[in-house]
Amino acid sequence: MKKPKWVIEKEQARRASAAETVWLFGHHAVRDALMNPDRTRVRLVVTRNAADKLAEAIAASGMEAEVADPRNFPVPLDPGSVHQGAALEVKALDWGSITECCMAGSGGRPVVVALDRVTDPHNVGAILRSAEVFGARAVIAPARHSAPETGALAKTASGALERQPYLRVRNLASALEELRNMGYVLLGLAGEADLDLAEGLAAHDGRPVALVLGAEGPGLREKTRETCDMLVRIPAAGNFGSLNVSNAAAVSLYAAQMRPD
Ligand SMILES: C[S@@+](CC[C@H](N)C(=O)[O-])C[C@H]1O[C@@H](n2cnc3c(N)ncnc32)[C@H](O)[C@@H]1O
Numbered sequence: 001m002k003k004p005k006w007v008i009e010k011e012q013a014r015r016a017s018a019a020e021t022v023w024l025f026g027h028h029a030v031r032d033a034l035m036n037p038d039r040t041r042v043r044l045v046v047t048r049n050a051a052d053k054l055a056e057a058i059a060a061s062g063m064e065a066e067v068a069d070p071r072n073f074p075v076p077l078d079p080g081s082v083h084q085g086a087a088l089e090v091k092a093l094d095w096g097s098i099t100e101c102c103m104a105g106s107g108g109r110p111v112v113v114a115l116d117r118v119t120d121p122h123n124v125g126a127i128l129r130s131a132e133v134f135g136a137r138a139v140i141a142p143a144r145h146s147a148p149e150t151g152a153l154a155k156t157a158s159g160a161l162e163r164q165p166y167l168r169v170r171n172l173a174s175a176l177e178e179l180r181n182m183g184y185v186l187l188g189l190a191g192e193a194d195l196d197l198a199e200g201l202a203a204h205d206g207r208p209v210a211l212v213l214g215a216e217g218p219g220l221r222e223k224t225r226e227t228c229d230m231l232v233r234i235p236a237a238g239n240f241g242s243l244n245v246s247n248a249a250a251v252s253l254y255a256a257q258m259r260p261d
Pocket residue numbers: 188189190191192212213214215216217218219220232233234235236241242243244245246248
């Protein structure tokens with residue numbers, strides 16, 4: 001049967017975006033992407049100095065490195081970024097589905113981070129880094145209102161982008177429902193909540209937990225708040241209780257790994 005025009009266009013858009021490449025830069029991000037067998041790599045540009053430092057990773061990748069003059073580095077950088085003499089053009093990683101990444105299994109309490117319209121690549125990079133450190137299953141964000149994989153994000157993630165599943169989904173509310181159906185309790189992080197994070201975690205001890213965090217200005221949207229099972233706060237000593245979202249993620253990821261006495 002002939003496919004309708006809108007289906008063909010949608011497929012073309014998906015194929016085009018799958019073929020898009022980004023430049024990763026900085027030693028950690030480039031080294032870890034060179035060592036990742038799942039990464040599709042296109043082009044590697046390094047200074048002589050960086051080529052020496054990354055020699056092992058370059059050899060492991062089997063890539064041909066183009067050696068460039070640091071003063072005339074031929075790679076488009078994100079504004080305000082520095083390349084540290086190493087840049088690698090890559091395709092985005094395909095992490096598979098929420099079910100594949102977030103399925104409960106052995107090895108402690110499963111924890112997932114969900115981000116409600118957090119678009120700052122530095123915040124998302126830092127969250128990916130913390131998520132990897134604390135063993136989260138995945139970081140989930142809505143595809144249209146989140147930070148895409150960029151050099152700035154990868155540099156802040158400091159290699160975690162290669163190991164920590166970053167799932168950009170079509171609809172965050174549906175993704176949260178999917179997690180709930182998989183047995184996750186949905187804890188929305190909100191500074192003004194009545195309940196403490198520790199109490200929220202203890203109330204569902206042992207259950208997989210999704211920590212849902214909001215963006216810097218607006219915080220959690222109303223719809224997201226309603227989808228969560230409960231709202232919890234990280235208690236603060238002073239009157240000004242609002243943490244940067246990546247710090248709130250790190251604190252709550254740490255707390256989720258703790259077992260109550
Ligand atoms: C800078 S805050 C957003 C502040 C926003 N004006 C609000 O009213 O929620 C960014 C996100 O970090 C998390 N967060 C920051 N401080 C928190 C705290 N003390 N307790 C719980 N979550 C916090 C929340 O998820 C929040 O949406």
